[in-house]
Amino acid sequence: MSSIMAPAASSRAISPRQGPAAIIASLAQQASVEINVHDVAALKESRLLLPEGKAVYVSHLPKQQWHETEAACRAARAAGYRPVPHVPVRLLPDAASADRVLGGFVEAAQVDEVLLISGDYPEAVGPYTEVLQLMNEGVLQRHGIRRVSVAGHPEGHPKVPLAEIRRAELEKARAAQQAGLELTLLTQFFFEEAPFLDWARELRSAGVQARVVGGLAGPTRLSTLIRFAMRCGAGASMRVLTARPAALTRLLGDHGPESVLSGLAQALCEGTSDFTGVHLFCFGGFLRTCRWLGAVAEGRFKLDDAAGFKV
Numbered sequence: 001m002s003s004i005m006a007p008a009a010s011s012r013a014i015s016p017r018q019g020p021a022a023i024i025a026s027l028a029q030q031a032s033v034e035i036n037v038h039d040v041a042a043l044k045e046s047r048l049l050l051p052e053g054k055a056v057y058v059s060h061l062p063k064q065q066w067h068e069t070e071a072a073c074r075a076a077r078a079a080g081y082r083p084v085p086h087v088p089v090r091l092l093p094d095a096a097s098a099d100r101v102l103g104g105f106v107e108a109a110q111v112d113e114v115l116l117i118s119g120d121y122p123e124a125v126g127p128y129t130e131v132l133q134l135m136n137e138g139v140l141q142r143h144g145i146r147r148v149s150v151a152g153h154p155e156g157h158p159k160v161p162l163a164e165i166r167r168a169e170l171e172k173a174r175a176a177q178q179a180g181l182e183l184t185l186l187t188q189f190f191f192e193e194a195p196f197l198d199w200a201r202e203l204r205s206a207g208v209q210a211r212v213v214g215g216l217a218g219p220t221r222l223s224t225l226i227r228f229a230m231r232c233g234a235g236a237s238m239r240v241l242t243a244r245p246a247a248l249t250r251l252l253g254d255h256g257p258e259s260v261l262s263g264l265a266q267a268l269c270e271g272t273s274d275f276t277g278v279h280l281f282c283f284g285g286f287l288r289t290c291r292w293l294g295a296v297a298e299g300r301f302k303l304d305d306a307a308g309f310k311v
Contacts, residue, residue: 014026014027014030014268014277018269019269020262020265020266020269020303021299021301021303021309023265023268023269024261024262024265024296024301024309025296025297025298025299027261027264027265027277027278028261028278028293028296028297029051029297030277030278031054031277031278031279031280031293031297032054032055032056032057032084032213032277032279032280033050033054033055033056033057033218033279033280033282033286033289033290033293034056034057034058034059034279034280034281034282035056035057035058035059035072035076035282035286036058036059036061036072036284037058037059037061037064037068037069037071037072038284039072039282039284039286040071040072040075040076042286042287043075043076043078043079043081044079045287046079046286046287046290047079047080049287049290049291049293049294050081050290050293050294052080052081053080053081053082054081054082055081055082055084055113056076056081056082056083056084057083057084057085057086057115057149057279058072058073058076058083058084058085058086059086060085060086060087060088060091060119066101066104067104069085069086069105070085070101070104070105070108070109071108072085073085073105073108073109073111074108074109076109077109077110082112082113083105083109083111084111084113084114084115084149085105085111085114085115086114086115086117087101087102087114087115087116087117087134088117088118088119088121089116089117089118089119089124089128089129089130089131089133089134090118090119090121090123090124090125090126090128090129091119091121091125092125092126092128092134093125093126094126094127095127095137095139097126098128098134098137098139099139099142099143102114102139102140102143102145103143105143106143106144106145111145112144112145112146112147113145113146113147113148113149113184114140114145114147114148114149115148115149115150115151115186116131116134116135116148116149116150117131117150117151118130118131120159130168131150131168131172132168132171132172132175135148135172135175135176135179135181136175136179138179140179140181141179141180141181146180146181146182147181147182147184148176148181148182148183148184149183149184149185149186149213150169150172150183150184150185150186151185151186151187151188152169152185152186152187152188152199152212152213153165153169153187153188154187154190154195154196154198154199154200155188155190155195155199169185169203169208170206170208172185173185173208173210176210182210182211183210183211184210184211184212184213184276185203185208185210185211185212185213186213186215186279187199187213187214187215187279188215189215189216189217189281190214190215190216190260191217191260192260192263193214193260193263193264193267194263196214196264196275197264197267197272197273197275200212200273200274200275201273204274211276211277212275212276213275213276213277213278213279214264214275214277214278214279215278215279215280215281216257216260216261216278216279216280216281217257217280217281217283218256218257218280218281218282218283218285218288218289218292218293219256219257219285219288219289219292220282220283220284220285220288256289256292256311258301258304258307258308258309258310258311259307259308260308261278261296261308261309262303262307262308262309263308264278280293292311295311296311
């Protein structure tokens, strides 16, 4: 079967010949991380924990202005990172605004990749209701943006039928190929690796060879995770964890997503999956996530049968 989209040339493959500990460290080294506009003040300190050039996704919060996202991208670039702004297309009132927003990102922060999402808004303020509409306009290429991330939903979405989601994922892969864009499918966070691994295999079986990146929740309060999970739709993962509260505490407590990351590393080690990498959501705990990620990337952890590993 022919591939729908080749992986980005910039991604570094993780060899299954490595042991689980080495793969865990490699995944952390290559992981992207997400910030919001309130994390800008911590960017300078974060450079003591994360390497130069790391991809930092800049979220677009409800009621946030485009110039605020642009300023956060500028700060991330100044700190030595590669900023990737979120662009909820339903908030773009017209084509001229899309051109202005994307041009501003490139001019202010040398942005070369964006995360396109529809956005959880019931009504679009302009002509864009789906990501594909913007992808097909050529506005990304006009500004020299050759990489695009889009949302992946291994466990579905609480407001969209699963068949529609799967169709849209394949359509985005085809559209990216036709437009000459390097595509990344970046998921919402999940609490169990099995649904993500199954989804990644389905994509590969369908001929999709884009980058496939799993979203993980960085170390944060359990109540925060549950609140976001219910809103975003963590599907099967959420059901498994709410049925086993003790496992949830162990899995995503103060020490971060060790069990999930360990399971993903094991799949790579066994050669049963070829997803590309992971992405860390911070939920307001940017520096805490940076400390955890830096420690794991440097191999400062011990494998543990019960928890996956301990930092």
